[in-house]
Amino acid sequence: MDGGYRLTGRFDFASGSRHATWLGAHVPIIDGREKRLASDGEPALFTLLFPRAAAVVEDTWHVLGLKGTGSDSYEVTDLFVPEAHCIPRIRGLAPRVPGRLYVFSQSNLYASSFAAIALGIGQATLDAFVTTMHETVPRGASKARGANNVVQSAVGQGEARLSSARMFLFATLSELWEAAQTADSFTQAQEARLRLASTWAIQQSRETVSQLYLAAGALAIFSTQPFERRFRDIHTLSQQIQGHAAHFETVGQILMGQEPDRPLFTF
Numbered sequence: 238m239d240g241g242y243r244l245t246g247r248f249d250f251a252s253g254s255r256h257a258t259w260l261g262a263h264v265p266i267i268d269g270r271e272k273r274l275a276s277d278g279e280p281a282l283f284t285l286l287f288p289r290a291a292a293v294v295e296d297t298w299h300v301l302g303l304k305g306t307g308s309d310s311y312e313v314t315d316l317f318v319p320e321a322h323c324i325p326r327i328r329g330l331a332p333r334v335p336g337r338l339y340v341f342s343q344s345n346l347y348a349s350s351f352a353a354i355a356l357g358i359g360q361a362t363l364d365a366f367v368t369t370m371h372e373t374v375p376r377g378a379s380k381a382r383g384a385n386n387v388v389q390s391a392v393g394q395g396e397a398r399l400s401s402a403r404m405f406l407f408a409t410l411s412e413l414w415e416a417a418q419t420a421d422s423f424t425q426a427q428e429a430r431l432r433l434a435s436t437w438a439i440q441q442s443r444e445t446v447s448q449l450y451l452a453a454g455a456l457a458i459f460s461t462q463p464f465e466r467r468f469r470d471i472h473t474l475s476q477q478i479q480g481h482a483a484h485f486e487t488v489g490q491i492l493m494g495q496e497p498d499r500p501l502f503t504f
Contacts, residue, residue, distance in 0.1 A: 241319040242266065244285050247312045254294060255307035261286050262313070263326065275327050286322040287313070302469030328502070329422065340417035344502030345428070348435035351479035352406050356399060358471045359442030363395050365463040366449045375454050382452065391452045395445040402438040409434040425491060425501070432501050433488045439480035446471045 248262050261284045266273040275281035292311040298304065332339035371383030382388045409430050413423060423431075450457045450468045457464040474480060487497040 241317055242285060242323060244287070244316045244318050245314050247310060249297070249310045250308045251294075251311055252306040252308040254289065254309050254311065257289050259286055260289050260292055260311065261324075276329070282326040284324040284326055285318040286324065287316060287318050291316055300473060302466070302471070302473030337414075337417045340421060340423065341413070342502055345413075345423075345431060348432060348479050348502075349406065349410055351474065351477060352402075352435040352438035355439040355442035355471060355474055355480070356403050356406070358467050358474070359395070359399050359445045362446045362449050362464065362467045362471075363392070363399060365467075366395075366453060367392060369463070370453055370456070373456060388452050391448045395449055398441040398445050402434075402441040406434045406438045428501050429488045429491045432484050436480060436482070436484040439475050440482065443471050443475040443480070 244262060244264065246262065246264065248260075251257075251260060254260060263282055263284050265280045266283055272280040292313045294309055294311045297310045298306070298308050300308075326343065328342055370388075372381050374381050378385070413427055413431060416423065416427060446468055450464050453462070453464055456462055457468070459465065483499065484501075487499055487501060490497045491501075
């Protein structure tokens with residue numbers, strides 16, 4: 238309608254909504270009965286911003302991990318949103334202000350940010366294990382965990398996983414940042430590399446936490462220990478789209494010169 242849009246719908250995974258004053262719904266624009274299309278012929282997505290008080294928020298975030306994000310659901314019905322509060326989420330759209338950061342798409346930033354969180358959970362788990370578990374003795378064992386060859390191997394492999402994944406991610410981001418100084422967009426190969434590095438970091442972090450959780454034995458299940466929450470958080474994070482193993486297939490298709498079955502990034 239003139240001057241804005243009418244918004245109706247239910248939206249999930251509204252992270253941060255419990256302390257937010259505004260919400261942003263990611264939606265297509267329906268003109269008549271047809272979705273508005275972007276220049277590539279695909280439906281164009283927009284973010285419509287409105288006060289949180291205009292929505293009915295449902296307490297739905299009862300989950301395994303990442304409970305602190307408060308990613309509840311909400312509904313709005315026939316809500317008028319002024320056009321000035323409508324933000325296009327279209328890849329390749331020229332930024333309104335200058336800055337090399339804007340060469341990175343929102344999906345570029347989502348991928349690398351989730352990877353960084355995963356690496357942080359993994360490193361915190363490894364550090365806590367080395368600090369608190371090395372002198373503990375499993376029931377029936379003759380020596381402490383720190384002297385157990387299997388545990389030592391798990392710690393060494395965890396360090397290798399996290400360090401190599403972190404270096405891969407940071408090196409890729411450094412390469413893209415350097416490219417962004419002279420280019421207005423990234424090549425498909427560059428974006429594929431970032432997707433690969435991000436997914437790999439998430440997957441390797443999850444594997445590290447899982448191995449160390451197992452090595453900690455029954456001690457790991459207690460909330461007084463620094464393991465069970467991180468175990469829940471990393472497994473919740475890795476279920477998010479940024480950590481999907483299907484990204485490896487997509488990158489592999491690109492590396493072999495094929496058109497990928499699914500997009501590298503959604504926006």
